[in-house]
Amino acid sequence: FAILAGCSKKKFGSTPTLKFKSVNTTDLATGQLLQFTLSFTDAEGDLTDSIYVEEIAPGCANSSFATQYAIPPFPASKNQDGDILVTFGYNAGSGYTNIAPQCQKNDTTVFRFALKDKAKHVSDTVSSPKIILYY
16 A cells, blocks of 8 residues: 655545545456555545455455555645555465455455544545456
């Protein structure tokens, strides 16, 4: 995970905002990485140290998960915005959380993300497009 902070003229509120920007692919085979780019804003600059990530695989409950993933620390400042990069691997080595299909067939999944700040304000949940993980 990585955060890229920048400056822009955006509207900032007490509740953090999160937007889905892009995904590097919607068709994933073994050995490949899946990388999501999400943009955020936070008026107080007090995001927690993790992002909520959920994988929903309707055809295979064993492939679905929900967890908190650590995001690296970044300099806190008022009216903060930037990008969060979330990367998973499909049998792509020990450096990545493995998202291989668990039911011996292709998975069609959706990933959902949310941010929380230290005041317990939670962003809207954003979703990825459908991602196919080829068995």
